[in-house]
Amino acid sequence: MRVALLTGGGDCPGLNAVIRAVVRKGEREYGDDLIGFTNGWKGAIEGTTTPLDVEHCRGILPRGGTILGTSRTNPYKREDGVELVKKNLESHGIDAIVAIGGEDTLGVANKLSGEGVQVVGVPKTIDNDLSATDVTFGFHTAVQICADAIDRLHTTAESHDRVMVCEVMGRGAGWIATYAGIAGGAAEILIPEQEFDIDEVSERIKRRHDQGRYASIVVVAEGAKPKEGTIELSSGETDQFGHERLGGIANIVAEEIKERTGFDTRVTILGHVQRGGTPTAFDRVLSTRFGIAAIDAVHDGKFGHMVALRGDDIVTVSLEEAVAELKTVSPELFKSVAEPFFG
């Protein structure tokens, strides 16, 4: 078979490990001819490709980013987008696509599948907000990067008796903030799923410092939501999938805490450091398992499906189910494991 790969949306540690696994098994076991579309759906629209074979994939297992490039292009945002994708698949003689991406990239894959395109999805995102899989690859690495940063913030926070507000990614779901906050021993974790009351947050921090346990780490997800009528947030530009560019809420949270407590505050916005660099061993293995399963799914004719982790097993689930709704942090998990350590 002739199989095309593409990586879409924000890059993510483990993308190259998936590509390598698809190519290795596709070429060596199935005798496939593999090809890459460059820069996500943009390459599929414009017909820009790059050769992919075992030789091209040497040494990429530990490398962050994606050798195929990526973009946030949505074929459904231009009138001739889908038609062009189909035309390019035909002109390149491509039988199937392995689309590696998050809710946006796989949302497109799902729609295209409904229009007869043979596509299999692989769940990627540091945000871990895709449904139908226990975890997405890249999440584990992002959490480790954040937890390492929080560990470092603790010592400087204690030395200066400060409140450190650390902003992490997560616009609709606070998985990174929750896991990194728990792993890093944060005094407060603010996530999109649970509106926060800045007065209550400040009060708890004040009590903590008054008890002589100086220094607090506040982990805030970029999409955290203040209780209505408390803090005004400005809105930024949006991408082709309608997502707003976020970043900067930590500055506001730090100012508000300072105003209410009088404590010295500092801000660290981890930003794209969370997405860069080498994947953890866990993500390398998960990505490899996903890649192997994806090329198997192509040969099993499981089009319109996504590979997923369920317990210890890699399974296939429908793309429809995967993109139906964002997987958010459950109130039970937050209440039972994160909140007991607040204040």
Ligand code: F6P
């Ligand atoms: O795709 C995941 C993500 O890392 C989000 O957590 C974040 O809001 C967004 O991407 C940032 O996107 P960009 O790389 O376009 O700034």
